[in-house]
Amino acid sequence: MKLDAKIPEGPLAEKWEKHKFNVKLVNPANKRKYDVIVVGTGLAGASAAASLAELGYNVKAFSFHDSPRRAHSIAAQGGINAAKNYQNDGDSVFRLFYDTIKGGDYRAREANVYRLAQVSVNIIDQCVAQGVPFAREYGGLLANRSFGGAQVSRTFYARGQTGQQLLLGAYSALMRQIAYGKVKMYNRTEMLDLVVVDGQARGIITRNLITGEIQQHAAHAVVLATGGYGNVFYLSTNAKYSNATAAWRAHKKGALFANPCFTQIHPTCIPVSGDYQSKLTLMSESLRNDGRVWVPKTVEMAERLRKGEIRVSDIKEEDRDYFLERKYPAFGNLVPRDVASRNAKMMCDEGRGVGASGLAVFLDFSEIIQRIGVEGVSQKYGNLFAMYEKITDENPYEMPMRIYPAVHYTMGGLWVDYNLQTNVPGLYATGECNFSDHGANRLGASALMQGLADGYFVIPYTIGDYLANTPPKPVTTEHPAFQEAEAQVRERLQRFMGINGTRTPDEFHKALGHIMWEYCGMARNAEGLQHAKQAIQQLRKEFWSDLKVTGLNEELNQTLEKAGRVADFLELGELMVDDAYNRNESCGGHFREEYQTPEGEALRDDENYAYVAAWQYQGDNVPEVLHKEELTFENVKLTQRSYK
Amino acid sequence: MAGSNPNAKPMDLTLKVWRQRNRTADGQLVDYQVKNISPDMSFLEMLDVLNEDLLHKGEDPVAFDHDCREGICGSCNLYINGRAHGPEPGTTTCQLHMRKFKDGDTIVVEPWRAAAFPVNRDLSVDRSAFDRIIQAGGYVSVNTGGVPDANEIPVPKSIADRAFDAATCIGCGACVASCKNASAMLFVSAKVSQLALLPQGQVERKTRVENMVAQMDKEGFGACTNIGSCAAECPVGISLENIAILNREFLAAKATSNNLA
Numbered sequence: 001m002k003l004d005a006k007i008p009e010g011p012l013a014e015k016w017e018k019h020k021f022n023v024k025l026v027n028p029a030n031k032r033k034y035d036v037i038v039v040g041t042g043l044a045g046a047s048a049a050a051s052l053a054e055l056g057y058n059v060k061a062f063s064f065h066d067s068p069r070r071a072h073s074i075a076a077q078g079g080i081n082a083a084k085n086y087q088n089d090g091d092s093v094f095r096l097f098y099d100t101i102k103g104g105d106y107r108a109r110e111a112n113v114y115r116l117a118q119v120s121v122n123i124i125d126q127c128v129a130q131g132v133p134f135a136r137e138y139g140g141l142l143a144n145r146s147f148g149g150a151q152v153s154r155t156f157y158a159r160g161q162t163g164q165q166l167l168l169g170a171y172s173a174l175m176r177q178i179a180y181g182k183v184k185m186y187n188r189t190e191m192l193d194l195v196v197v198d199g200q201a202r203g204i205i206t207r208n209l210i211t212g213e214i215q216q217h218a219a220h221a222v223v224l225a226t227g228g229y230g231n232v233f234y235l236s237t238n239a240k241y242s243n244a245t246a247a248w249r250a251h252k253k254g255a256l257f258a259n260p261c262f263t264q265i266h267p268t269c270i271p272v273s274g275d276y277q278s279k280l281t282l283m284s285e286s287l288r289n290d291g292r293v294w295v296p297k298t299v300e301m302a303e304r305l306r307k308g309e310i311r312v313s314d315i316k317e318e319d320r321d322y323f324l325e326r327k328y329p330a331f332g333n334l335v336p337r338d339v340a341s342r343n344a345k346m347m348c349d350e351g352r353g354v355g356a357s358g359l360a361v362f363l364d365f366s367e368i369i370q371r372i373g374v375e376g377v378s379q380k381y382g383n384l385f386a387m388y389e390k391i392t393d394e395n396p397y398e399m400p401m402r403i404y405p406a407v408h409y410t411m412g413g414l415w416v417d418y419n420l421q422t423n424v425p426g427l428y429a430t431g432e433c434n435f436s437d438h439g440a441n442r443l444g445a446s447a448l449m450q451g452l453a454d455g456y457f458v459i460p461y462t463i464g465d466y467l468a469n470t471p472p473k474p475v476t477t478e479h480p481a482f483q484e485a486e487a488q489v490r491e492r493l494q495r496f497m498g499i500n501g502t503r504t505p506d507e508f509h510k511a512l513g514h515i516m517w518e519y520c521g522m523a524r525n526a527e528g529l530q531h532a533k534q535a536i537q538q539l540r541k542e543f544w545s546d547l548k549v550t551g552l553n554e555e556l557n558q559t560l561e562k563a564g565r566v567a568d569f570l571e572l573g574e575l576m577v578d579d580a581y582n583r584n585e586s587c588g589g590h591f592r593e594e595y596q597t598p599e600g601e602a603l604r605d606d607e608n609y610a611y612v613a614a615w616q617y618q619g620d621n622v623p624e625v626l627h628k629e630e631l632t633f634e635n636v637k638l639t640q641r642s643y644k
Numbered sequence: 645m646a647g648s649n650p651n652a653k654p655m656d657l658t659l660k661v662w663r664q665r666n667r668t669a670d671g672q673l674v675d676y677q678v679k680n681i682s683p684d685m686s687f688l689e690m691l692d693v694l695n696e697d698l699l700h701k702g703e704d705p706v707a708f709d710h711d712c713r714e715g716i717c718g719s720c721n722l723y724i725n726g727r728a729h730g731p732e733p734g735t736t737t738c739q740l741h742m743r744k745f746k747d748g749d750t751i752v753v754e755p756w757r758a759a760a761f762p763v764n765r766d767l768s769v770d771r772s773a774f775d776r777i778i779q780a781g782g783y784v785s786v787n788t789g790g791v792p793d794a795n796e797i798p799v800p801k802s803i804a805d806r807a808f809d810a811a812t813c814i815g816c817g818a819c820v821a822s823c824k825n826a827s828a829m830l831f832v833s834a835k836v837s838q839l840a841l842l843p844q845g846q847v848e849r850k851t852r853v854e855n856m857v858a859q860m861d862k863e864g865f866g867a868c869t870n871i872g873s874c875a876a877e878c879p880v881g882i883s884l885e886n887i888a889i890l891n892r893e894f895l896a897a898k899a900t901s902n903n904l905a
């Protein structure tokens with residue numbers, strides 16, 4: 001299979017404009033003859049569904065939540081980047097493009113990233129017009145802050161609830177189209193398979209989560225906006241329902257899965273407190289603007305602190321190691337996420353971690369509290385401090401926060417070309433569900449940007465190009481491929497119900513998460529990955545012989561839902577391990593211990609690994625086939641990332 | 645490791661949980677014992693323990709809604725000991741921690757109770773009425789593209805901040821559950837005020853409030869009698885002032901517009 005990214009010819013800055021002119025248009029009167037399915041209604045899905053409906057297409061939108069407003073986009077705290085240069089501090093489309101490519105450690109496509117930076121400015125205009133209450137200055141204009149490794153202030157925000165406000169904006173646009181009858185919304189409905197007819201995506205099979213009813217839905221095109229797969233690790237900052245099932249089912253129907261091992265470990269999360277822990281909570285990266293990260297200078301002092309023999313306040317200033325400021329004087333506490341996470345792990349591995357388990361570092365606000373007072377800090381970070389206190393029962397105004405890295409985002413995802421179309425014609429993937437824009441590491445405040453860029457400003461153009469080449473004839477579920485897919489879905493549900501073993505879906509999920517975190521987490525090596533592969537295969541065998549699910553299919557059955565998602569994670573986890581094993585280099589969030597500089601930084605191998613690894617499914621328990629999309633860089637020079 | 649009180653002992657608790665097979669079945673409170681509950685657990689993690697236990701015994705776990713477990717998605721909705729989201733003010737169920745309870749406590753766990761929120765199963769309810777109210781007008785009618793530059797719509801900071809305070813509603817429905825009339829006024833007023841305050845919302849200001857209130861009534865929510873338990877129990881602090889704004893907006897719209905019969 002030859003992967004064609006379909007990147008338009010011409011200079012970088014003109015590609016998207018040219019492409020928009022070159023794509024075919026669907027006659028306005030014909031648009032209503034096309035049906036489009038959008039699965040997932042977070043930022044990427046709701047924006048796509050609303051925009052496509054506004055254009056005149058008939059949209060069917062699907063969410064497993066009780067309302068699109070619950071999608072996990074809502075939990076994004078810090079902000080959204082845009083190259084507005086409102087602050088006159090030297091930002092530009094090219095700088096946002098450059099920062100994103102560099103931050104992604106040169107494993108993303110130039111053309112896609114440049115387009116992302118271009119349309120970023122339109123997103124802010126769109127959201128403001130919808131009534132999204134961004135932070136403002138006293139003069140009434142929009143406020144910005146610098147965020148996560150950027151040296152310009154290009155991040156727009158709404159206190160610590162930017163994701164919520166942007167999602168409610170996209171949600172309101174979606175609700176408006178539902179009211180107009182242009183979008184038919186299916187809440188509490190989960191996609192369980194993709195239907196491919198004559199090589200083209202033609203529909204999906206769903207399960208109604210309240211009644212268990214299995215349904216077939218046909219359309220001219222299918223857009224997956226189903227988010228990331230961070231919950232492979234069981235513990236992550238993802239919401240509990242976030243899962244990979246829709247994307248994984250599409251993968252098994254032929255869609256390539258790209259760079260699955262590229263996962264982002266976020267440096268500032270509240271540490272694990274016990275075995276019962278069900279998820280991890282992120283403390284926004286914006287806290288690193290003013291919080292200083294440190295651990296005790298000596299192992300001995302850290303030990304005494306952990307045992308409770310001394311208190312934080314007993315550690316003098318000169319005995320504190322502000323390790324990020326020390327190692328990276330230029331960026332200090334604002335180094336990219338992968339660098340910050342890895343360094344926190346290194347400190348804890350050295351024995352200088354804090355908290356009872358030793359798996360935490362301090363994030364200290366005493367300096368800014370002295371500078372601008374408790375009131376000032378509360379205005380900036382009040383809701384985050386309150387959330388921290390609720391969870392830990394500790395007051396961060398009085399003592400430093402304890403933080404530790406946690407799985408947060410997955411850069412990998414379904415392979416898409418420049419049009420966001422997968423290799424299966426008619427199947428598109430947007431937002432975190434695709435792999436396209438963040439390379440091996442995503443910059444802070446760029447996930448919201450990408451989700452909305454894809455949904456509002458890319459898909460509405462590119463999907464038209466495909467539909468214009470598709471006859472505007474009604475599509476139905478008459479084809480045998482629908483019956484076949486439904487039969488497979490039913491058979492699988494029956495299998496879950498019929499095993500009648502002893503272990504719950506959560507127990508298998510936790511066991512998988514443990515393997516993934518231990519061997520395919522912040523640091524990986526060949527030996528560990530080989531071990532992990534065997535362990536996952538073994539666990540999968542046990543799953544299919546010892547799973548316990550109670551109740552019926554024909555009712556609200558949350559255990560059955562979980563079983564299906566865990567079954568898919570058990571397959572995806574193995575592919576992530578394979579991908580990490582194949583990539584004999586370190587880049588971004590993928591850190592192979594064998595490949596590091598003498599200073600312990602990620603060591604890329606551009607000669608051999610400057611490619612997108614796109615995997616093709618071959619059948620159950622058969623190794624997947626690797627396809628390579630070579631990445632060419634014409635506008636940036638590949639350098640060793642340095643934040644020193 | 646977390647928690648200022650590492651010596652806090654694990655707790656044994658009695659739960660009285662509402663069990664109801666489906667929308668039409670009869671329901672009842674069922675007693676369960678949970679043991680060894682860490683004070684650092686969240687309330688939902690305590691229910692996870694119960695559910696794993698039930699599953700091992702071959703019984704159906706308790707269905708409940710939850711997702712982000714960070715207090716922002718608005719999914720979780722438990723009525724705990726007679727209070728929406730339990731005893732701690734300004735807190736969603738998922739952010740309520742077991743350190744707020746004592747060893748030996750009996751805890752009653754019910755779903756939201758309101759005619760407009762039918763029970764799906766056990767503790768899970770159907771809140772799609774909220775979506776339909778937003779569909780009636782809780783938006784600014786702008787299509788994608790063709791909008792002015794963001795800074796061409798300046799908004800005074802004080803107005804933007806007040807609009808944000810209203811926009812922060814998570815749509816959980818605690819206001820409805822806390823209200824003796826099961827009124828949705830706080831929810832509706834939060835969206836109406838956000839958009840009435842902002843310049844972007846002016847064009848549709850009158851029709852919006854009329855249509856949203858009409859839909860609210862149609863869904864079977866009760867009337868507001870100014871008790872204020874909605875604002876007192878709101879986990880994100882939506883102010884009662886919004887209801888005053890809603891009443892004013894509604895009156896002004898009805899007095900001056902011919903938009904609705």
